[in-house]
Amino acid sequence: MVQREGRILRKGNENKEVFIYRYIAEGSFDSYSWQILETKQNFISQFLSGSTYQRCIADLEESVLTYAEVKALALSNPLMKEKAEKENELKNLLILSAKNNEYEWSLKEEYKELKDAIERQKIRLSNSKYNAQYIQEISNTILAKLKEFKNSFTPEFINSKSDNINIDFFNFSIYPPYNQDKKKPYLFIERLETKYILYVGESASGNARRLKNFFSTFDLQIKKDKEALLNLEKRKFDIENHESKSQYKEQIKKCRDELAEIEKQLSLY
Numbered sequence: 001m002v003q004r005e006g007r008i009l010r011k012g013n014e015n016k017e018v019f020i021y022r023y024i025a026e027g028s029f030d031s032y033s034w035q036i037l038e039t040k041q042n043f044i045s046q047f048l049s050g051s052t053y054q055r056c057i058a059d060l061e062e063s064v065l066t067y068a069e070v071k072a073l074a075l076s077n078p079l080m081k082e083k084a085e086k087e088n089e090l091k092n093l094l095i096l097s098a099k100n101n102e103y104e105w106s107l108k109e110e111y112k113e114l115k116d117a118i119e120r121q122k123i124r125l126s127n128s129k130y131n132a133q134y135i136q137e138i139s140n141t142i143l144a145k146l147k148e149f150k151n152s153f154t155p156e157f158i159n160s161k162s163d164n165i166n167i168d169f170f171n172f173s174i175y176p177p178y179n180q181d182k183k184k185p186y187l188f189i190e191r192l193e194t195k196y197i198l199y200v201g202e203s204a205s206g207n208a209r210r211l212k213n214f215f216s217t218f219d220l221q222i223k224k225d226k227e228a229l230l231n232l233e234k235r236k237f238d239i240e241n242h243e244s245k246s247q248y249k250e251q252i253k254k255c256r257d258e259l260a261e262i263e264k265q266l267s268l269y
Contacts, residue, residue: 008020079262079265079266080266082262083259083262083263083266086255086258086259086262087259089255090252090255090256090259093248093251093252093255094252096248097248097249097252100248104244107239107242110235110239111236111239111240114232114235114236114239115236117232118229118232118233118236121225121228121229121232122229124194124225125222125225125226125229127191127192127193127194128194128221128222128225129222130192131191131192131194131218131221132218132219132221132222134171134191135215135218138170139215139216141170142170142212142215143212145169145170146208146211146212149167149169149208149211150204150205150208151204151205151208152167152204152208153167153174153187153200153204153207153208153211154204155202157176158176158180158185158187158200158207159176159180159185160176161178161180163178169211171191172189172190172191173188173189173190173191174187174188174189174190174198174211175187175188175190176188184199185199185200185201186198186199186200187200187207189211189214196214196221198210198211198214
């Protein structure tokens with residue numbers, strides 16, 4: 001049907017308006033033709049939608065109802081139309097239920113990971129506070145010592161892939177990542193098994209100034225760690241208070257019962 005209508009849209013058609021007529025004859029071969037179209041539409045629609053509710057390709061799409069309705073009209077039996085609608089409703093409910101189950105499962109997995117993530121973030125925040133206190137104690141020495149390192153953070157150092165390359169700076173280990181980001185290069189600054197990121201440029205002296213700013217504004221790192229912890233705890237709270245949508249089970253049972261009743265009536269004909 002789409003192919004036929006495509007001929008109307010094809011370049012070269014000079015008609016501004018067209019009328020499309022579809023003739024359905026009761027008791028004719030038309031019902032079989034519409035059945036074939038319905039089957040094709042079912043297959044194509046699921047393939048394009050990428051349904052998650054089952055592994056094989058089957059009838060899973062709202063748009064198939066259009067063909068099913070026309071087929072029912074050709075059969076001249078209103079129960080056939082009702083059956084097609086109910087089957088379509090059941091399939092959509094199964095899809096929604098499967099997606100909901102998948103979402104519920106992902107929430108449970110995320111919740112498990114959140115517990116560990118929160119504990120890790122608490123440890124990180126505690127270490128950051130210790131590091132802030134340590135930096136405060138040696139702040140004057142840091143500023144003086146930075147002059148000796150103004151030529152250390154060169155592009156060669158930043159882009160090095162050696163596992164052993166690092167600079168010890170007052171018990172802070174400074175080293176590049178193994179897979180450096182060429183567009184936005186950075187260095188790791190680590191102490192108490194806690195890593196911080198310092199974005200750098202091509203100028204060694206400029207990078208030394210960036211390092212100076214990092215230490216002089218270290219409270220910003222604590223602020224970031226606190227915000228990260230709050231976000232994790234909020235997400236945990238949201239999952240704990242999430243209400244599961246269990247209405248699909250009842251709806252599916254009701255729909256199946258109604259469909260069984262329709263099929264029972266059809267069997268009497």
